[in-house]
Amino acid sequence: MAVVSSETEGREATAGGRERARRGGVARRVVGVVAGIAFAAAAVYAQTFTLSFDQRGSALTVKGAVGELVETNRFSAKVTSVVAAHAVESKDTTDKVTEVETSNLFLVVDVTATTPKRPLQLSRLQPPVLLTADDRRYTPTDKVDESLTLFNKVIQPGLWSKGVLVFEIPEDALPGLRFVLIPPQGGIVVDTFVPEAEIDLGLSDAAAARLVSQAERVHSLVGKS
Template sequence: MAVTSSETESREATAGGQKRTRRGGAARRIAGVVAGIAVAAAAVYAHTFTLPYEQRGSALTIKGTAGELVETKLFSAKVTSVVAAHAVGTTGTTGQDTEVETSNLFLVADVTATTPKRPMQFSRLQPPVLLTADGRRYKATDKVDESLTLFNKVIQPGLWSRGVLVFEVPEDALPGLRLVLIPPQGGLVVDTFIPEAEIDLGLSKAAAARLVSQAERVHSLVGKS
């Protein structure tokens, strides 16, 4: 059967379209592979940064209460006492003893800690925090000489180190308050799954009220480090 010129043009157009379709499909597959590699690279890049506290896995938070030894794979810690004060005695910039006050309340947590394998030192870059029942977080105060606190202690394997952490908190933050101890991390690449200890300070509303009523006028840190 004879084939007309219009039929020939139609077949050639169809064949060309199929070739273009095959080339387009290959291009899409290559683009998909490149996109997949980019997503994987982005995921690896994202894991080099520490997640905010709220986004960390709860399974990595080892919980306990004041007076109880809380053990993680990197360190163990215990809160032995908690006191409140309207002022604390510290060392001033000239090296002489001085008193500093707060418009809130100083909360002084006495902490002992040890490590199973490697020396460790708590850092202000990723410091311990007080976590309130409604999610507020308070870092340790910068009003006291760091040499008088737990930040100055190198915690050695098999040995117990003792020191205080001093915070400034409003009275309404006391009920349900927890101390979160976070191990230090160095360098650009950090472990987002590093374990931390969360210690309930045992401050019910009644206990918090007692703590406030018994707050010391001045709690001296000098000579206790």
């Protein structure tokens, strides 16, 4: 019967351990390379296909004017009226009616919207904006209770939802102002082929001056959501 000394056994065990360690190291390097390639590919995809607001092509923008229905394949929307005010009545956390002021001008945009297939709810992360003639963007103010605005509505397929969006904007930004509605999107990858509605508010220099001169001292939002 063959006898294997403890010294021989030790050498074999050490060699086997080195071989296993080598195989494990190779496997870890392969996994690392694959993960690196996948991460790089994802980064390239995001940089290539996630466009900024300014890079969106005009082919995805459906345009209209105040009072007109703007229809896309994801939603339809209409701005029915625009009101200017120096202050608005909102609610605080206890539901007490409070008067909120601004150093600029509140613009209260009355919007009606529907969707053909899927429910839609506006999001603060991807909100509608007011776009000025020189491409400045203004998001809805956070000074008013969202329960009084269109943010509080779920726009259902086949049904029309109505609500207001309130913006703070300087008077000199009014001429040429447009309302832009883009459906909010979830997930990491942004679908750049989602259409947007761009609605001209009809504010020429004369119309903007008239809107300012007729601005309400205080406009109540309470009871109008």
